[in-house]
Amino acid sequence: MRQTRLLIAAVAGFVLLIGLVWSLLGMYLILPFAGLEVGLFAYFMHKICRSTYEKQVITIEKDRVIIHSGLHSIERTDTLNRTDTRTVVVEPERPTQPVELNLADSHSHYEIGHFLNQQDRLTTRQALKDAGLPELSNKWWVSSTP
Numbered sequence: 634m635r636q637t638r639l640l641i642a643a644v645a646g647f648v649l650l651i652g653l654v655w656s657l658l659g660m661y662l663i664l665p666f667a668g669l670e671v672g673l674f675a676y677f678m679h680k681i682c683r684s685t686y687e688k689q690v691i692t693i694e695k696d697r698v699i700i701h702s703g704l705h706s707i708e709r710t711d712t713l714n715r716t717d718t719r720t721v722v723v724e725p726e727r728p729t730q731p732v733e734l735n736l737a738d739s740h741s742h743y744e745i746g747h748f749l750n751q752q753d754r755l756t757t758r759q760a761l762k763d764a765g766l767p768e769l770s771n772k773w774w775v776s777s778t779p
Contacts, residue, residue: 637682645671687748691736693764698736700743713738720761720768734758736766 652667683704690701698713713736721742723733731751736743746757762768 634682637678641675641678644674648674684748689745691745691761693766698738698766700736700745711741711743713741713743718766720758720766722758722768722770724771732758734761736761 648667648671652664655663686705688703690707692699692701694715696715698715698718700711700713701707702709702711717738717740719737721735721737723735725732731749732754733747734745734754734757736745746754749757758768
């Protein structure tokens, strides 16, 4: 986060310096747009950087599946009954979309790994299979290989 703030400050200083120089040369309309650009850049960089700290830890025990999730630290813990828990795989409509993974039992449903890229989602899917959790697909009639 500190490096992101440093990058935001460097870009903001550079863009505002250019805006100020143009403003001193008589192009006053540049300055509000430079400020808008810096504000949007700072907002999106902060939002993206913050989301990179999101994590989920899935613990599979003999009689339960525990999902710990949160930003920076564990903020939420959910427990599923192991015998009822299934990995629900939502296959993408287009090849460019990632597969969606969910853990569900008879009472609850949790999306897992929504912040992961496609390869990491497929690795997670295989790890859940290897742990013995049954898998259901929204396209059960189509053969799929991860």
